[in-house]
Amino acid sequence: MKKVINAPENVVSEMLSGMEKAHGDIIRVVAEHNLVVRADAPVSGKVALVSGGGSGHEPTHGGYVGAGMLDAACAGSVxxxxTPDQMLEATKAVDGGAGVFYVVKNYTGDVLNFEMAGELAEAEGIQTDYVVVNDDVAVEDSTYTSGRRGIAGTIFVHKICGAAADDGKDLSGIKELAERVNANVRTMGMSLTSCIPPEAGEPIFEIADDEMEIGMGIHGEPGIERKKIEPANEIVDQLLGKILSDNVDFSGSEVAVMVNGLGGTPPMELYIAYSHVADVLEREGITVYGRPYVGDYMTSLEMAGFSVTLLKLDEEMKGYLTAPCKVAAGRPF
Incomplete structure (x- = not known):
């Protein structure tokens, strides 16, 4: 294992310390609970958005804390x-009196712990609600998951609902919008390599140098097929084919598009993939709205690979997607 770390057991706390030192004008860190919190939180009268999950997916989730996106993110171990206690502390740290909304990726531990945190918060007089994001079209009922996994499409929920909350939308309105985004976003990914969690010190799975896995999950969960590596255009065709044949009718629509790197794929390769994504969408009569989002949005440590996400947009989503935000991840939107 070759990593730029000190001690494996300290990677999360030291990462958060670095984030706070680098972006102290945007965020603050609650070190005892491994929380990233919007610097000006709580914002009185505004619905607060909280998300979180295991570390190792950066810039998800802490990188999206700030004005126009999340109010807090809970960082688990890699x-x-x-834990529910972390989530409860995040809830209390950002509650501005209008309720707290949880954006939860569909992994069993995340769902159960956020549900428990919501119950604890309600007992303390804080109104909460949540959405479970399940945008991955690859598999159902995978490792860690009942139903479809939540992956990079979650970032569109963060952005659109975060902007809506800053715009004054109430808790029930945020819930409806989040469910509408989730119902219209679909993602499919692939990987070329495994990755090495620092405390494990070894790859989480083995894959041959000439192989790729189609439909790989962000924790290394198996996909739908392992096969010999193919040219980029053929890989994109497989990913988009699965997305476009799912139960969202993208034909004739305007979409937000994300080509998301998993941590070990250089921008050169992501743009090669996006070039063919754009060609396929044009051929299918699907219009890319605004700019495409090409880069590392939700990673898996140093895993090589990428995912493609399409979000079918309506007029309200368009306005919130392009609204300004200021987050630690820089200018992801």
Whole structure:
């Protein structure tokens, strides 16, 4: 294992310390609970958005804390759900009196722990609600999951609902919008390599140098097929084919598009993939709205690979997607 770390057991706390030192004008860190919190939180009268999950997916989730996106993010250990106590502390730290909304990726630990945190918060007089994001079209009922996994499409929920909350939408309105985004977003990914969690010190799975896995999950969960590596255009055709044949009718629509790197794929390769994504969408009569989002949005440590996400947009989503935000991840939107 070759990593730029000190001690494996300290990677999360030291990462958060670095984030706070680098972005102290945007965020603050609650070190005893491994929380990233919007610097000006709580914002009175605004619905607060909280998300979180295992570390190792950066810039998800802490990188999206700030004005126009999340109010707080809970950082679990690498690939491990945060605890209900962490989530409750995040809830209390950002509650501005209008309720707290949880954006939860569909992994069993995340769902159970956020549900428990919501119950604890309600007992303390804080109104909560949540959405479970399940945008991955690859498999159902995978490792860690009942139903479809939540992956990179979650970032569109963060952005659109975060902007809506800053715009003054109430808790029930945020819930409806989040469910509408989730119902219209679909993602499919692939990987070329495994990755090495620092405390494990070894790859989480083995894959041959000439192989790729189609439909790989962000924790290394198996996909739908392992096969010999193919040219980029053929890989994109497989990913988009699965997305476009799912139960969202993208034909004739305007979409937000994300080509998301998993941590070990250089921008050169992501743009090669996006070039063919754009060609396929044009051929299918699907219009890319605004700019495409090409880069590392939700990673799996140093895994090589990428995912493609399409979000079918309506007019309200368009306005919130392009609204300004200021987050630690820089200018992801």
């Amino acid at each position: 690939f491990t759900s945060p």
